[in-house]
Amino acid sequence: MPSSDSEHESDDPDTVLTIEYKTNCETAHDVFFAVRAEFAAWKEGHAQFRLQRFASELHVGSAAERFQVSVDALDLDPVSPGRPNCLDVVEYDDDGEIVGVGRIDLITIEPEHFISHPPYQFCTPSTRNLNARMIDNYSAPFIPYPEDPSFLRDRYLEYFPGGYQWVADMLDPDEEVLRYETVRRLHVELGLSARAIDEVARNKDFLGRCALRRSNESGLLWDSSQRDFPPVIWADGVISSRKPQLPPHFAQKIPDPNDIFGQINRSLKTFCANLNCLVHGCKVHIDPDWEYFTPPVLRKQSLLTSNEFFAQPGNACGNDCFRWISENDMVDDGWDDVPIGNIAFLQSILQLDPDIFPCDLAVICKMTCRHVFIYRKENIDDVVEDARESPAGENNKKSNTRTSQTINQPLVHVGKQRWKGCNSTCAKNISCSPTGKKRRGKKLKECACRAAMRECDPELCTACNARHLKSDATHPQTTKCTNMDVTRGVSKSVIVKRSRYGLGAFAGEDIKANDLIGEYIGELLDDSEEPLVHRGVIQEHSKLNYCFGTGPGSPTVVDAQWLGNPMRFLNDSKPRKPNCTAYPIIVNGELKVVIRALKCIKMGRELTLSYGPEYWDNHADVKKG
Numbered sequence: 001m002p003s004s005d006s007e008h009e010s011d012d013p014d015t016v017l018t019i020e021y022k023t024n025c026e027t028a029h030d031v032f033f034a035v036r037a038e039f040a041a042w043k044e045g046h047a048q049f050r051l052q053r054f055a056s057e058l059h060v061g062s063a064a065e066r067f068q069v070s071v072d073a074l075d076l077d078p079v080s081p082g083r084p085n086c087l088d089v090v091e092y093d094d095d096g097e098i099v100g101v102g103r104i105d106l107i108t109i110e111p112e113h114f115i116s117h118p119p120y121q122f123c124t125p126s127t128r129n130l131n132a133r134m135i136d137n138y139s140a141p142f143i144p145y146p147e148d149p150s151f152l153r154d155r156y157l158e159y160f161p162g163g164y165q166w167v168a169d170m171l172d173p174d175e176e177v178l179r180y181e182t183v184r185r186l187h188v189e190l191g192l193s194a195r196a197i198d199e200v201a202r203n204k205d206f207l208g209r210c211a212l213r214r215s216n217e218s219g220l221l222w223d224s225s226q227r228d229f230p231p232v233i234w235a236d237g238v239i240s241s242r243k244p245q246l247p248p249h250f251a252q253k254i255p256d257p258n259d260i261f262g263q264i265n266r267s268l269k270t271f272c273a274n275l276n277c278l279v280h281g282c283k284v285h286i287d288p289d290w291e292y293f294t295p296p297v298l299r300k301q302s303l304l305t306s307n308e309f310f311a312q313p314g315n316a317c318g319n320d321c322f323r324w325i326s327e328n329d330m331v332d333d334g335w336d337d338v339p340i341g342n343i344a345f346l347q348s349i350l351q352l353d354p355d356i357f358p359c360d361l362a363v364i365c366k367m368t369c370r371h372v373f374i375y376r377k378e379n380i381d382d383v384v385e386d387a388r389e390s391p392a393g394e395n396n397k398k399s400n401t402r403t404s405q406t407i408n409q410p411l412v413h414v415g416k417q418r419w420k421g422c423n424s425t426c427a428k429n430i431s432c433s434p435t436g437k438k439r440r441g442k443k444l445k446e447c448a449c450r451a452a453m454r455e456c457d458p459e460l461c462t463a464c465n466a467r468h469l470k471s472d473a474t475h476p477q478t479t480k481c482t483n484m485d486v487t488r489g490v491s492k493s494v495i496v497k498r499s500r501y502g503l504g505a506f507a508g509e510d511i512k513a514n515d516l517i518g519e520y521i522g523e524l525l526d527d528s529e530e531p532l533v534h535r536g537v538i539q540e541h542s543k544l545n546y547c548f549g550t551g552p553g554s555p556t557v558v559d560a561q562w563l564g565n566p567m568r569f570l571n572d573s574k575p576r577k578p579n580c581t582a583y584p585i586i587v588n589g590e591l592k593v594v595i596r597a598l599k600c601i602k603m604g605r606e607l608t609l610s611y612g613p614e615y616w617d618n619h620a621d622v623k624k625g
């Protein structure tokens with residue numbers, strides 16, 4: 001049982017803690033081994049039941065087997081003309097009970113009707129580029145083409161400095177069940193606090209020496225939440241899913257609802273540091289070494305002492321205004337009537353902005369101006385005075401270091417300059433029409449954004465109406481900005497089917513010249529890094545290369561081998577001219593590769609690109625079209 005203070009022999013706080021910890025360790029140990037014994041007993045029975053059911057299924061026979069038996073019984077060649085054209089079938093449930101009978105038609109398919117599908121590699125569909133998972137480039141996740149002796153397996157595996165993922169130590173999944181159930185019982189049944197259990201879990205082998213929560217996405221409870229547990233029936237006969245569970249957010253540091261400062265910083269972890277990226281838990285814009293997705297809001301340094309507010313112009317906000325307080329009148333009374341929550345709220349608002357005028361602060365925190373002022377004076381004035389004594393700007397410098405972006409530029413608003421190289425100049429150019437063509441007979445300058453190979457930005461490019469999709473009452477003359485196709489998610493229907501060179505992409509609708517067909521999506525890799533070397537071994541073997549460079553001097557490569565969209569199927573047009581072109585652009589601060597039509601393309605025509613002479617120089621072994 002958990003210890004209680006009365007059991008402690010000593011009043012010394014350190015000793016009390018140690019005794020409590022020891023008792024908790026013993027309790028956890030006993031619970032864990034009891035859970036383990038119960039689990040072992042359940043597992044044996046469960047395994048027997050499974051095996052028996054498997055055996056009975058074999059005995060009863062699956063529909064396929066019955067089908068086979070019936071055909072055999074007729075003693076006929078399955079493709080002979082005398083064969084029946086239908087068969088009666090019986091459907092069984094998991095317990096071998098008959099749940100239905102039916103009839104299936106037998107059809108004869110001649111082998112020559114099958115045309116083998118062109119070689120195809122699995123590819124995860126995605127609607128956006130993702131950073132390559134570096135772990136998969138460090139240690140091999142699997143061996144490609146395992147049944148193909150011509151694949152240079154040893155050469156491929158040579159390029160993984162971290163060895164093979166399948167031989168790495170893996171936690172026995174049963175062990176996770178035991179650990180989770182131990183934690184559950186310790187809290188739900190024995191009342192141990194999250195802190196007490198965490199302390200034991202960090203130190204004891206049987207709980208893996210692992211914190212309950214190490215970060216947002218690691219720790220004992222996170223790991224166990226990532227898998228489905230088997231339906232264990234514990235010694236009391238209750239199945240695990242019916243047991244009372246750990247409360248939501250157990251062992252998580254959830255700030256007090258009144259602690260706005262803490263709440264804001266907690267929510268910020270959910271969002272991406274790219275101000276325009278709305279993807280929850282975005283994995284593209286995050287520095288892997290950075291715990292926070294978005295820089296935390298920092299405590300703001302106060303610049304004023306409370307007394308300096310007296311000098312500010314204005315009238316008293318009421319009878320309780322701070323302006324009626326004199327130096328000798330700083331009586332600290334009436335606090336009993338102030339709810340604790342309001343004080344917590346005041347405290348967190350002061351962390352966000354300590355120099356809000358007391359009369360305003362009083363309204364925000366639903367407290368009297370007098371109380372707000374006294375609280376602020378007691379908690380902030382010394383800090384301001386200390387800061388004034390220390391060398392100028394030192395504190396500010398510190399906080400700036402924390403907020404300075406360690407993530408790739410250009411991602412975050414820096415003053416007026418939203419993206420690197422982008423200032424409000426694009427707002428002064430009003431032709432975002434494709435390639436700056438004539439409008440109303442007047443040749444307009446090409447939009448600065450388009451010239452810089454980036455899409456217009458709805459927050460900066462106000463003159464081209466980038467923010468407005470179409471004209472409305474406030475913007476009657478709005479011509480839709482034509483340099484925002486990717487931002488707006490414009491794309492064309494594309495059909496993937498057999499082509500002259502394996503699979504190809506075909507127009508699923510009529511396409512006009514210059515139309516955006518889609519974004520070439522894949523994993524973002526840096527071509528100066530090792531990963532491309534082992535990927536190259538696969539490309540050499542399959543003779544299929546899905547890497548797309550992002551322009552001279554740019555190290556980024558979009559590799560659509562394992563992740564992509566139908567744009568990965570665009571073949572080279574040789575010997576004809578291509579009807580599409582692909583090029584890199586910046587959209588919302590991100591480098592992307594887009595594919596546009598070079599001319600009108602009728603529905604059903606194959607979409608083609610020119611891979612360029614360099615591609616074919618490096619891929620001489622692939623037969624050119």
Ligand SMILES: C[S@@+](CC[C@H](N)C(=O)[O-])C[C@H]1O[C@@H](n2cnc3c(N)ncnc32)[C@H](O)[C@@H]1O
Nearest residue numbers: 501502503543544545568569571572623624625
């Ligand atoms: C981006 S993939 C195109 C889709 C590919 N055909 C498939 O089946 O997945 C590029 C690969 O297609 C093949 N390919 C594309 N155009 C070709 C051409 N004109 N001649 C020969 N092979 C071509 C080459 O193997 C090349 O590495």
